[in-house]
Amino acid sequence: MPHLRHVRIVSQEKLAERTYRLRLICPEIARVILPGQFLMLRLAGTNDPLLGRPFALYDTWGDDSSSPLGVDIVYLVVGSMTSRLCTVPAGSVVEVWGPLGRPLPAFSELEQVVLVAGGIGQTPFVAYTHWLLGSRGYGGQAARPQARRVLLYYGVRTAARLAGLTDFQTAGAQLYLASDDGSVGWHGSILDRLQAEQPAGPLIGCGPEPMLKALARLARQWQRPCWVSLETPMACGIGACFSCVTRIGTAHNWDYRRVCVDGPTFEAALWHDAFSEQGSDAPLGSTGA
Amino acid sequence: MIDLSVQLGRLHLRNPILVASGTAGYGRELADYVDMALLGGFIPKTVTRHPRPGNPPPRTVETACGLLNAIGLDNDGWDYFWQHHWPHLQTLPTAVILNIAGKSEDEFVELAADVARRGVGLAALELNLSCPNVAGGLDFATDAERTRRIVRRCREVCPNLPLIAKLTPNVTDITVIAAAAAEGGADAVSAVNTYLGMAIDWRQRRPRLGNVTGGLSGPAIKPLALRAVWAIARRRIIPVIGVGGIATMDDVMEFLVAGASAVQIGTANFYDPSVACRLIQDLPAAIAQLGTSRVRDVIGTLQTPE
């Protein structure tokens, strides 16, 4: 049952520029969480920042993957919560609730899956690679291969931001890198590289919204199955506040859906924001009030 | 044994701690975190006549110890509510208080009349006269005369349910509005809804909320809400349900001493989803600290200098 827990930090490790891996002891969560799900994490003993922040499962840890001891999350220092989090020492306690949201899509007997990550959007893809290739089980289930190959297209601003490459390699992903400044991999955006190389297989993206919109449109053009994992700001993570909404296509038009409970991963073809500008059309049932 | 029960007009509650409308969904969302069998009452998110998509995102932004929101009464409308949410709400082992908002006085009355027909088992009806986040303005409770009229007409068409008017703090003198609600026949008022506010990203020269302005809630507004509750309670105008920034046992006790007969937990549900039940479990010990065995003996016992 996903109630609020006080969870101890085992370690904080710097993985890249402004990027840290936080290791938490929480066997109850670790045993049930699936790749693509997330946790809400809040600093204990303060009202500023007030709200928890959502963080994707990076991976579970512990000797035996069928009963892991805890979870890792990987975060980029951007604002009020993360700039404090990176100063919290090992041994301290943070408040955590989860697992939340729906997992990334599962497949069976696929030849190849293409993951597309922009910046810190890479975080759900280590566990997902393990899950797809069957090198690790999650949620108390035995490992089961779902795909033969996982390609990770991973774009960063600059080489110093690349995080977790060895984790991806250990998981078995084939890496295709790009950087805005050309300091590593392809010089340019990861979408440009993807477009140039056109690897086969379903596309699954996580990263900045403009990148995900471009990916969704590309997938439509290629008539390729595609999912996007969204990172809308969340106040509660459990469906109570209706703040995390995005526009999702319905039988008639579109409706706001809560990313925390109906997502965070959506079929890209249903993600209305990717195919129209915000506010340019009214939903069905709009009262105009 | 500490007696936690409270009476607000015709509304009897087994304990004074409820969860506030719009902060706990329709009962399913908090199911894993909140033991409904403990709660004093549950108030689902505001329901309107027609489905409302709500405001464009971003709908919330965090500010210092507070939360600005402009959800815009996102809900699937009246028929959907009765079909999909009401059957579940009916099974909850707690007092369920329906919260409604009309676009006009007549719509309030129409909805209240329908509640009288369909809401068998409801503990009370709360009129949201105070949503700040809707274009055209649904904050009817900025006007005493309109407040009195809506409450009176709703009471006429829904005579058998205790009636609560939820008030906005965005007025010069909330006691005038509370008095109007009392004259209209309300059993209690909920004070307060959110305080109008805004947040700006100056680098982009843009508002941080999709709706430009929003309503402030959370610990940041607690002193403001506390004063509003006290102002109404000290004049013994009408029983008050305190709402605004309540998150700890101290907060609950302060509101009770100030004169609230019950409290609602709002924003705190978002960052501490089990908070309401924890407070209920801790309440008897806090009451006992004041040397009494009844919550009712604590309400409105603030001692001020003459």
Ligand SMILES: Cc1cc2nc3c(=O)[nH]c(=O)nc-3n(C[C@H](O)[C@H](O)[C@H](O)COP(=O)(O)OP(=O)(O)OC[C@H]3O[C@@H](n4cnc5c(N)ncnc54)[C@H](O)[C@@H]3O)c2cc1C
């Ligand atoms: C499902 C989900 C999973 C996530 N997983 C991770 C993760 O694994 N690792 C990680 O580092 N972060 C993740 N995030 C984002 C994270 O929750 C926080 O938003 C982020 O860490 C910023 O928090 P902060 O308090 O430091 O910054 P804040 O002070 O809240 O914000 C700083 C600035 O960043 C902007 N900002 C904040 N959040 C977002 C966002 N989601 N998208 C775009 N701009 C934003 C704000 O507008 C503000 O200008 C995830 C978000 C979601 C919804």
Ligand SMILES: Cc1cc2nc3c(=O)[nH]c(=O)nc-3n(C[C@H](O)[C@H](O)[C@H](O)COP(=O)(O)O)c2cc1C
């Ligand atoms: C995200 C959010 C949504 C809300 N939605 C509603 C609503 O639908 N109806 C209502 O009457 N009040 C609504 N409120 C107001 C709360 O019920 C409460 O009156 C207010 O937030 C102050 O209490 P708090 O500081 O404990 O949150 C909402 C508040 C928030 C933060």
Ligand code: FES
């Ligand atoms: S974050 Fe509160 S409903 Fe999604």
